[in-house]
Amino acid sequence: xxxxxxxxxxxxxxxxxxxxxxxxxxxxxxxxxxxxxxxxxxxxxxxxxxxxxxxxxxxxxxxxxxxxxxxxxxxxxxxxxxxxxxxxxx
Numbered sequence: 001x002x003x004x005x006x007x008x009x010x011x012x013x014x015x016x017x018x019x020x021x022x023x024x025x026x027x028x029x030x031x032x033x034x035x036x037x038x039x040x041x042x043x044x045x046x047x048x049x050x051x052x053x054x055x056x057x058x059x060x061x062x063x064x065x066x067x068x069x070x071x072x073x074x075x076x077x078x079x080x081x082x083x084x085x086x087x088x089x090x
Contacts, residue, residue, distance in 0.1 A: 004076065004080050007080050007084055008035075008080065008083060008084065010084075011039060011040050011083075011084035011085070012037035012038060012039060012040075012045060012083070012084065013037075013038075014037045014038050015035065015036075015037040016035065016036050016037055017033060017034070017035045018033060018034045018035075019031065019032075019033055020032040020033055020034055020048075027054060027055050027056055028052060028053070028054060028055070029052070029053045029055055030050060030051070030052055030053075031050065031051045031052075031053070032048070032049075032050050033048065033049060033050075033051070034046070034047070034048045035047055035048075035049075035083075039083075039084060039085065040084075040085075041085075045083055045084075047067055047068050047083065048067065048068060049065060049066055049067030049068070050065075050066045050067075051063060051064070051065050051066075052064045052066075067079060
């Protein structure tokens, strides 16, 4: 997680994250968010997602992330690559 966010902060100096909505259902917390900014090559980056966290005794015990880029890019490592570097044809 540190490496992923480190890559984002390093590559997208104007990174902005907005919390759009939250919901709690028993021991599950849902968070909808949007991130945007400018890549080092000057192109815009924007994506949205939902995190679903499992909570017990006021601690996160697990979680999942769902974003457009995870679906399109094939996983979290590919998502970070997509967010921080412009690809030809994109």
